[in-house]
Amino acid sequence: MGRPVLDVRELTKVYGEGDTEIRALDGVSLAVERGEYVAVMGSSGSGKSTLMNILGCLDVPTTGTYLLDGVDVGSLSDAQLALARNRLIGFVFQAFNLIPRTSAVANVELPLAYSGMRAAERRRRAMFSLDLVGLADRAEHEPSRLSGGQQQRVAVARALVTEPALLLADEPTGNLDSHATEDLLAVFDELNAAGRTIVLITHENEVGARADRLITLFDGRVAGDIRQEPSGRHAAAGV
Amino acid sequence: MNFSDILGFALRGIGANKLRSILTMLGILIGVAAVILLVAVGNGSARSVASRIESLGTDTLTVLSTSRAGAGLTMRVADALDDRTVAPAVRSVSPVVSTSATLTYEGAEHEIGSFVGTTPSWFAASNSPVAAGAAFTADDEAQARRVVVIGQTVAAELFPGVDPVGRQVTAGGALFTVVGVLREKSSAGSQDADDTAIAPIGAVRQVLAGYGPLSSILVEAGDPSAVGTAQSQITTILDRRLDADAYRVQSASQLLEARTETAGTFTTLLGAVAAISLLVGGIGITNIMLVTVTERTREIGIRKALGAPRRAILSQFLIEATLLSVIGGGLGVAVAVAVIGSRFPIVGVQPVIVPGSVVLALGVCVLIGLFFGGLPAARAARLRPIDALRYE
Structure with missing residues (x-):
């Protein structure tokens, strides 16, 4: 299957010192191959958000190595990390995190702007990406005029626009109702069917069930790693 | 990342809170207008002294008893x-x-x-x-x-x-x-x-x-x-x-020299007082930019998560501060030129604009933006993405 997109070995993350020391991650090792759809589940405090932040190059582990698309992230400089976040990772957050007072299409263009692409090409790709999540007709709307589900789909479009090696989603359905959740998961299903690698964090069982592979964290360790037959995919048949 | 994109972000930042931006610009506006006006008043009074002494005749000597x-x-x-x-x-x-x-x-x-x-x-x-x-x-x-x-x-x-x-x-x-x-x-x-x-x-x-x-x-x-x-x-x-x-001989040209020197000191003094108000305006920019950076910490986190390099964040906030300063300064120049252009005497002196003071004031505005925006911008650029994203 070639080089894994994501390969972490013996990752630990320790907050605080001495008596107040908390081991959020305590030796996590896992590899994700290209085209996989992985759900990471765990109760609150199991370290899944910490893992996500490290995988997204937003935080650094205390010990352990992290190879992203074959590159050792620990050895990267600040500027190289910014480049890695820009080119290799697409991030979807629980709180949507769109830039306020900025149109949907401008939000989607943002990663491309930071990668130095020309305006016309940027706009074309952003529109393509918005079309992919079914929001091309809302391109000029500002986030405050979009529903939660629409905002999250704009965020997905923004995560996709650089064609990253890895799509990371941190509780993407946490702030959505069941209908918007279904819409968003359908988008993920389509993306995975089109070959995208997706790692998402969730504590909802029906969201976890949609993935090919389910990793369970408990107390900062991998407690379970099973491949499963995804259930409830509607879009898969259509792609 | 090209300049016009960052300029666009900065302009949007200024537009996001119009009243606050306008008040900040007002600080710089007053500072710049004060510098140009007061220097013009000093210059005007120097000119009038010079013309009065010249009208006495330049070929005379005055013998005074000491x-x-x-x-x-x-x-x-x-x-x-x-x-x-x-x-x-x-x-x-x-x-x-x-x-x-x-x-x-x-x-x-x-x-x-x-x-x-x-x-x-x-x-x-x-x-x-x-x-x-x-x-x-x-x-x-x-x-x-x-x-x-x-x-x-x-x-x-x-x-x-x-x-x-x-x-x-x-x-x-x-x-x-x-x-x-x-x-x-x-x-x-x-x-x-x-x-x-x-x-x-x-x-x-x-x-x-x-x-x-x-x-x-x-x-x-x-x-x-x-x-x-x-x-x-x-x-x-x-x-x-x-x-x-017991006596002193003074020529008109010596008198002119002495008076010009006095007028120069006077102008410098006025300019210095005005420069203080410009400094206060600059501190206003730092203050507002610090508030802006705190307020937009989350936005900075998002931008960093999307791959904004440190440099892009730094320039965005630096340009935002410099724009505030330069727009305020430009308006200040306009106000000062309009006041002087209306031929309205200030404390009995017809102010005469010094072109150098306009250039200097605008230059100082750019420097103020860079200098006073530097601290908040550096703070924004240094933020760790994870801390910025978690900020509520």
Whole structure:
């Protein structure tokens, strides 16, 4: 299957010192191959958000190595990390995190702007990406005029626009109702069917069930790693 | 990441909170307008001083007594200076006594700051031509006749709507006949050069000043280039009659130099005071940018998560601060130019704009933006993405 997109070995993350020391991650090792759809589940405090932040190059582990698309992230400089976040990772957050007072299409263009692409090409790709999540007709709307589900789909479009090696989603359905959740998961299903690698964090069982592979964290360790037959995919048949 | 994108982000940041941006710009606007206006006022007053001194004539020397009590300058000293063989460069010598006096005419009273007693040569030497009537003559002077030439201000005060020539005014209990009115002098500032009256020195001493020492002696050189020669010649004469430190010879050009220097100091002082208000405006920018960075910490986190390099965040906030400063500064220049352009005198001085001060003020604005925006921008750029994203 070639080089894994994501390969972490013996990752630990320790907050605080001495008596107040908390081991959020305590030796996590896992590899994700290209085209996989992985759900990471765990109760609150199991370290899944910490893992996500490290995988997204937003935080650094205390010990352990992290190879992203074959590159050792620990050895990267600040500027190289910014480049890695820009080119290799697409991030979807629980709180949507769109830039306020900025149109949907401008939000989607943002990663491309930071990668130095020309305006016309940027706009074309952003529109393509918005079309992919079914929001091309809302391109000029500002986030405050979009529903939660629409905002999250704009965020997905923004995560996709650089064609990253890895799509990371941190509780993407946490702030959505069941209908918007279904819409968003359908988008993920389509993306995975089109070959995208997706790692998402969730504590909802029906969201976890949609993935090919389910990793369970408990107390900062991998407690379970099973491949499963995804259930409830509607879009898969259509792609 | 190209410049126009970052400029767009910065403009959107400024537009996000219009009132706050406008108030911040107002701080810079006031600072810049104050610098330009006050420097223009200083410059204007320097110009008016220079033109007043130049109107005195540049070919004159004034001999002043330095020892207050000493007999110093007398008529005999003045006569000695008027010596064609020892001082050939001197064209005329006018002894001057100056006092204050109250003139009255038909119940109207006017207090004159300088009632001057002198000889007819004074009119030519001090560059004070007579506009109406005539100057008094050498004969009037020899006879100590009570005749007087008045300045425009005095004429306007005592003889509104009446031709003053030929009328009689009372000064110090004696009647003086007005024989002429001086031409209006260019005057600006606190001292009114037209508020004066000139009479024969004999009459003034008799009636008003008494027979004490002279106030000064006005010496006219043949032409401006002979001023230096004339100065050394009269110094030779004076040294024979007076102690070296009992008198002082001042040329108009020296006076001009001294006054220009004073005006320069004055301008610098005004500029410095104005610069403080510009500094306060700059601190306002730092303050607002710090608030902005705190308020938009989450946005900074998002941008960093999307791959914004440190440099892009730094430039975004630096440009935002610099734009605030430069837009405020540009408006400040506009306000200052509009005020000066309306020819509105400020504290009696017609301000004259100094182009350098405009360039300097705008340049300082850019520097203020970069300097005072630097701290908040650096703080924003240093934020760790994870901390910024978690910020509520």
